[in-house]
Amino acid sequence: MGSKSILDSVMQCFSCCGTKNDVVGADHVLQPLNLYNPRAQTSVEQLIGQSEDARLRVYSKLGSLQDFILTQAAPNGVVGAPRWPTASQKFRVINRPNGTVLIVSDGLSDPFDDLQSDANVNGYGLEFFIETPATDVGPDPSELKSSWQFQLLYTVCSLAAGHGGIRSIIDDMQLLSTEAEGVSEAIPPDYKAAVVNRAGRVGALLGLTETDPGSQSYVPEKIEGMPLTDVRLVNIKLITLSELKLITELGAEGRKKLAELFEGQHRLVSSHTREAVL
Numbered sequence: 213m214g215s216k217s218i219l220d221s222v223m224q225c226f227s228c229c230g231t232k233n234d235v236v237g238a239d240h241v242l243q244p245l246n247l248y249n250p251r252a253q254t255s256v257e258q259l260i261g262q263s264e265d266a267r268l269r270v271y272s273k274l275g276s277l278q279d280f281i282l283t284q285a286a287p288n289g290v291v292g293a294p295r296w297p298t299a300s301q302k303f304r305v306i307n308r309p310n311g312t313v314l315i316v317s318d319g320l321s322d323p324f325d326d327l328q329s330d331a332n333v334n335g336y337g338l339e340f341f342i343e344t345p346a347t348d349v350g351p352d353p354s355e356l357k358s359s360w361q362f363q364l365l366y367t368v369c370s371l372a373a374g375h376g377g378i379r380s381i382i383d384d385m386q387l388l389s390t391e392a393e394g395v396s397e398a399i400p401p402d403y404k405a406a407v408v409n410r411a412g413r414v415g416a417l418l419g420l421t422e423t424d425p426g427s428q429s430y431v432p433e434k435i436e437g438m439p440l441t442d443v444r445l446v447n448i449k450l451i452t453l454s455e456l457k458l459i460t461e462l463g464a465e466g467r468k469k470l471a472e473l474f475e476g477q478h479r480l481v482s483s484h485t486r487e488a489v490l
Contacts, residue, residue, distance in 0.1 A: 254439070256323055256324075256325050259323045259439050259440065260298065260322050260323055260325065262438075262439040263321060263322050263323060263334055263335075263438055263439060263440075264318075264322070265437075266435055266436065266437035266438050266439070266443075267318060267321070267339065267435055269437065270432065270435045270436070270445070271304055271306060271316060271318075274306050274308060274314060274431060275306040275307050275308035275309055275314065276306065276307040276308075277304060277305075277306050278304070278305040278306070278307070280305070280353050281302050281303070281304060281318070282302065282303040282304070282305065282315070282353055282356060282357055282362065283300070283301060283302055283303070284301045284303070284357075284366055293370075294370045294371070294372075294373035294374030295373060296319050296320060296322070296335070296369075296373055297319065297320065297321075297322040297323060297324045297325065297335035297336070298319060298322045298324075298325045299325075300319050300322075301319060301369075302317070302318040302319045303315055303316065303317055303318055303362070303365065303366075304316050304318045305356060307346065308343070308428070308429075309428055310428040310429050310477060311345065311346055312343050312344060312345055312346060312429075312481055313343070313344055313345075313346045313348075313349055314341055314342070314343045314431075315341065315342050315343075315344075315356065315361060315362055315365055316339060316340070316341035316342075316365075316445075317339045317340050317341070317365065317369050318339065319335075319339075320335050320336045320338060320339050320340070320369060320372065320373065321334045321335045321336065321337065321338060321339055321435065321438065321443040322334070322335050323335060323439075323440060332440055332441075333440055333441045334438045334439070334440045334441045334442075334443050335443075336372060336373060336376065336378065336379055337379035337441060337442070337443055337444065338372070338378070338379050338382070338443060338444040338445070338446050339435065339443065339444075339445055339446070340365060340368055340369055340372070340418075340446050340447075340448055341365070341431070341445060341446070341447060341448065342361050342362075342364060342365045342447075342448045342449075342450075342482055343429075343431075343447070343480050343481050343482065344361045344481060344482050344483060345481065345483055348361070348483055348484070348485070349361055358398060359398055360395050360396075360398035360399050360414075360450075360484065361482065363394055363395045363398050364392055364395045364414065364416060364448060364450065364482075365448060367392045367393065367394055367395060368390065368392065368416065368418065368448050371390065371392075379444065382418070382419055382444065382446060383444075385419075385464065386419055387417065387418065387419040387420070387464070387467040387468065387471055388417075388418040388419055388467075389415065389416065389417050389418065389451075389456075389459050389467055390415070390416055390418065391409070391411070391413035391414065391415055391416075391456070392413055392414055392415075392416055393412065393413050395413070395414045396408040396412045396413065396414060399414070399484055400484060403484040403485065406452050406453060406484070406488075407450060407451075407452055407453060407484060408453075409453055409456070414450060415450070415451045415452075415453070415455065415456030415459070416448050416449060416450055416451060417448075417449045417451050417455075417459075417467060417470060417471070418446055418447070418448055418449075419446055419447065420447045420449055420471060420474060420479060420480055421433050421447065421480075422479060422480055427477065428477065429477045429478070429479065429480060429481075431445060431447065431480060432445060433445060447480045448482065449474070449480065449481075449482050450482040450483070450484065450486075451470065452486070452488040452490075454488045454490045455470055455488055455489065455490060458470065458490060470489065473489040473490070474489060
């Protein structure tokens, strides 16, 4: 994707699934992060380390954390490609007791490392994850990185990093939706008709939560113990074309309806073989 298309898509991607009355106003979308409050006398390296430790504590409680770390570099030669708070774009893989695999970003909530003044926030204030049946993905890193699950996760992370203010919108609206590019080629051919639209994009619902802390499928809404500001852990769920149509027609009401229909232990799970709830 060229630099112009990246910049254009970043500013409109999270309103593409809403109605004309369901678009967040520019003053809200561009709400600035409070970057310049005085910071405690702690180096950015120490704060990044503390942030990594906090994430690791939470991720380790979700299941068996794989030893390897998935990394992704920004496209070569692309001017304006979204940048994470540090140069490192990392993802962790967790095998869960309920038979699923969780792939989660690991760095969107790092403190910014390139500001001359004292930034006093944990990056973009969130991390994204996608959970999928273990049978839907291969076990080794190369298979995981070529999967649609990873491609969707990486695309949403890039869009969020490019936008910069998604955390405040999620806090306000709770549920967001988007149509993601660069994912359809990894969808198995027999299932593309159910999830890939005519523009070659797939739909995703962002922000579903598991309400029962005692459930095996429970994932906390926040990563506790961050050194600067609180951080949300945000689910990404692949949706079918019929579910996407409900959102494009009803906007926020459509997202709310889908959240009510996604029930049970697979509420947070994404699978290309899942039947539509409509």
